[in-house]
Amino acid sequence: MPVYKDDNAKKNPWYFAINYKENGKYKKMLRRGFKTKKEAEAAMVEAQNAHNKGTYIEPSKTSYSKFMDSWLEDKKTTVKGRTLEFYSFLVNRYIIPQIGEIELSKLSPRDIQSLYNKLKEEGNLSDENIRKVHTIINDSLNKAFRWEMIVKNPAALVDPPKVSKKEIEVWTEEEIQRFLSVAKDSRYYCAFLLALTTGMRQGEILGLRWKDIDEENRTLSIVQTLSHDGKELTTGAKTDSGNRRISIDENTLGKILKLKHRTKVETIANRPLYNDLGLVICTSVGTPLSPRNLNRSFDSIIQKADVRKIRFHDMRHTHASLLLKQGVNPKIVSERLGHANVRITLDTYSHLLPNLQKDTVDEFGKLFYKTQSN
Template identity: 65%
Template sequence: MTEAKDAMNKGVYVEPSKTLYAEFMKSWLEDKGMNVRKSTFQSYTYYVNSHIVPALGHLEISKITPRDIQSFYNDVKSSGSLSSENLRKLHTIINDSLNKAQKWDMILRNPAALVDPPKVTKKEVEVWDEDDIKTFLDFAKNSRYYSVFLIALTTGMRRGEILGLRWKDIDEQNETLSVVQTMDMNGELNIGAKTSAGNRRISVDKNTLNQILRLKSMYKQELMANRPLYKNEHDLVIRTSVGTPLNPRNLNRIFYSLIKQSGVKRIRFHDLRHTHASLE
């Protein structure tokens, strides 16, 4: 009451909004969809609908307290339903949405700004040694997607960059690969990396380049065999037997299956990038 009286005296009083947080988050998401990448928007939508709204959506936006937000974080952490990195993403979304509510004079101040951001506990990076690499690659040679793993280990390219690689991005004469298109976790192709630094040219060794070029003859045979079904609208270097893009989730399943069969230490696909860096 004292704060409200003081605000009225200063001419900055904000009428408390009775809008439910769930209702406000619908419009917040719509606005975000105009300014972020499709994959980022899909991520925001998931966190809002699966975590934030079920926990806080029933509250009037002007009645959300720092204690409400902190208790939500505590519940998520104790349940183990999300990693510390994803819990931090929840905070980022809540803080950003309530900042907008404050700018729009729906609340006097942002309660999330009074809550300490959840601490991110970084996982220890796992890498393969040279024996692990040799064992895995020897075993994976019979896999259709052997080239994907070889490219990752010899260039340090990310999964999305490899799956988005096109034939026109390969410079055979100068032995380079250009990163200009990526694939997100939903299998969507996006021109341009997340940052300008992501668009780059990468040197590739002769063995890896030759392995990539061998795919051309395989694809010609598959086109002949599967012509009625074959689709190649994106000029992709890595594709399925009917010419369609390879979904990242399917690649993950293949990768982990090969790891299990070969008996090497289990690591994430992204750790192939760290493995490459550790060998340089």
């Protein structure tokens, strides 16, 4: 076996050398940088087989760091600004410092697995974000493979990091009433009401405009969202399935429409400063409401109402759980929430399903044995 060890090399000392024929001429291939003899032998056999089949790709000597610069640049055309910022943060803070200097063609499953192990041990990233790191690496190396820069994607051979499922916190009906009783005097009462009665995301609520409300049919159209930092209104929802129309009840619609009068009064009172963006939930001068300020108000009301502390997003979960407990078809719940498919809804709220099954079985039993007795 033409596999050798370079005793002068401090790291990755193993390499292989083979002769092959191309266009009627004999050439020599030398590949260095393998950690073990076994790795060098496996790579050599793979290269020989690829040459024999005529599918060999010249390995790219580009570093993974340099490749990721171009990958992030290309992502500008496919993801939203906030998502790109998050990708860049994970790449530059956690991925590049660990494996960025490795040549793209020499990146191994072991290198990638070691990165995940280190991130888990350090404890600076949640399980969800370590999984996101894997998603980024796998996507980038899939692209390198499609562009014929590498022979195979090493991330595809690594098990995705496990994500521990967190228990969802939801309010009881009694807690909802206590919270709303205190919240009714808040400027942002309707923001809380929309979260509980429609399951809309916070960014969707803060991006809602008057022209998105169909009073006659009692529906809200989700066509614009506010970013998490409150600095950007973006056309479209978080996902394609998030662009949806939600039906609302008469009481909720009536309470929202009462805000129109306040908006008109503030427009006149603050005319020189008022920036009319047509937002339903906004500041006294018409500008988008900062999510941070809304969350601060939310936490304050929770304390005054003496209810369990949950996140703003958990009101969305509360809405879904109430619907499921009422026996609403999960497909309808999925559509209201803007999930890509009903499987996401069922996975998210699976803890409710045993109780729902019990109710269903009890009703079935009553019908079945009533039929038998007849």
